[in-house]
Amino acid sequence: MSALPDRYCPTDGTRIPSASLTWCCPACRGPLDLDHHPTPAPLKSLTNRPGSLWRYAECLPLPRPDFTLGEGRTPLVPLTGDVSAKLDFLMPTLSFKDRGAVLLTALAAHLRPDLVVADSSGNAGTSVAAYCARAGLPCAVYVPDGTSPKKLEQIRAHGARVEPVTGGREAAARAARAAADGDGVFYASHVFNPYFLHGTKTYVHELWEDLGGRLPDVIVVPVGNGTLLLGAALAVAELHSAGLIDRRPALHAVQAAAVAPLARAWQQGADDVTEPVAVAPTLAEGIAIPAPPRARQILRAVRESGGAFHTVTEDQIRHAQLDLASQGLYVESTGVACWAATRESGPLGATLAGRSAVVPLCGAGLKSGLAAQG
Incomplete structure (x- = not known):
């Protein structure tokens, strides 16, 4: 695999090496952006490419993983x-959320953490759980009280551990971020991670x-x-x-x-x-x-x-x-x-x-x- 692009803080410019599990700017604790400036392929060159979002390979920061579910190309x-x-x-x-979750999971599969954590009101959590199941990565999803039972059922069906949090969506996010600061943990954040x-x-x-x-x-x-x-x-x-x-x-x-x-x-x-x-x-x-x-x-x-x-x-x-x-x-x-x-x-x-x-x-x-x- 070729080298992955670095992440950086858009506020103060702090750079995070691509192999790091650091999930936010160490200085301001803000979300990160990606040092990735691709050139899309012209329309005519897309013929006969995969019928998924991976047909836009030039624009993606990672190669297509072997656990893709054919995400993308919706009607x-x-x-x-x-x-x-x-x-x-x-x-x-x-x-x-599958569009972003497959990229997060592909990055996690490259870094091989001990645990993937996510926080979600439901959809991002179900998506991360599904792709982690495909990739063989252990996963825990922090959810707020009141999350739809059907979404919780889907998360559990994929084998992820559900961590209910009292106090609403922001409380669930805080709990996940605290867990993400632990050693060997990859934070599959759909907010902080630019992938x-x-x-x-x-x-x-x-x-x-x-x-x-x-x-x-x-x-x-x-x-x-x-x-x-x-x-x-x-x-x-x-x-x-x-x-x-x-x-x-x-x-x-x-x-x-x-x-x-x-x-x-x-x-x-x-x-x-x-x-x-x-x-x-x-x-x-x-x-x-x-x-x-x-x-x-x-x-x-x-x-x-x-x-x-x-x-x-x-x-x-x-x-x-x-x-x-x-x-x-x-x-x-x-x-x-x-x-x-x-x-x-x-x-x-x-x-x-x-x-x-x-x-x-x-x-x-x-x-x-x-x-x-x-």
């Missing part, structure tokens, strides 16, 4: 004349290929920790720098109104989230993050793209889930947030007339069930 289907949906719930573990972002970016590489070498005018993304949005921004930058697109799409971010620290910072014109919001119950549990560690990067990416932030109510989420189900698509309540914002009755719908847009449907409805009426 793109129309919802309206202008809006299409990328069916990322049709991944091996039924969520888009995850270089997996999620393949979502946009696929859009570019699906649309014949172009991107839609607008890409709408649900945002909690922002890993799909930041991955999208990476891919857009790669394609634009290579001259494979001549314009960049606007990135529009969606949060649940109940837990919307980034949308609040956006409305205030702030560059960062300086204070976490109060945690409130929401159907969009997967994006209910009160203080995203990459908030500054997320806000900058949306601002530089010409996009904006939008919030949706619990009723809008319920109605959007039923609307998608009426079109044959059963999507979990977190995963319908973008459609809630983008459909005609949503906060973004009225501004999209005549503009092409794509929303991701990120998780299968069977993971959490039908949203209950309030």
Whole structure:
């Protein structure tokens, strides 16, 4: 295997060698970025490549592992004349998190730790557990109280140890990070480890290929920790720098109104989230993050793209889930947030007339069930 790229802290420039199990900047404890600046292959050269995200090999920081599950290349289907949906719930573990988890697990397999740990409200944990099972790596997943029983069942089925944590999503993250500081532990963090972002970016590489070498005018993304949005921004930058697109799409971010620290910072014109919001119950549990560690990067990416932030109510989420189900698509309540914002009755719908847009449907409805009426 060729040398892997180093990680570095985007705040103070501290560099982390590729072989290190260090999961954050030792100085500021912030998330890391990857010193990896690839050039995508032109469209015509993708013919006869694997029907998975590994077809974009030039853009990935690791070679394809032998435990791949064929992740990626999910269908793109129309919802309206202008809006299409990328069916990322049709991944091996039924969520888009497979895009990043396979990269994290490939890195862990290269480093051979004694234990892989992750924290998750469900989908990232199930994905990391599945790929660790394939790779033969021991895994523990820290989950908050109230995590969907179906997601816990899936994590356990893959052989991972479930570590329930009282106190919500942030408490689970703190517990996992404490464990990650132990010797021989690899932290499969979809927030702090940049390899995850270089997996999620393949979502946009696929859009570019699906649309014949172009991107839609607008890409709408649900945002909690922002890993799909930041991955999208990476891919857009790669394609634009290579001259494979001549314009960049606007990135529009969606949060649940109940837990919307980034949308609040956006409305205030702030560059960062300086204070976490109060945690409130929401159907969009997967994006209910009160203080995203990459908030500054997320806000900058949306601002530089010409996009904006939008919030949706619990009723809008319920109605959007039923609307998608009426079109044959059963999507979990977190995963319908973008459609809630983008459909005609949503906060973004009225501004999209005549503009092409794509929303991701990120998780299968069977993971959490039908949203209950309030």
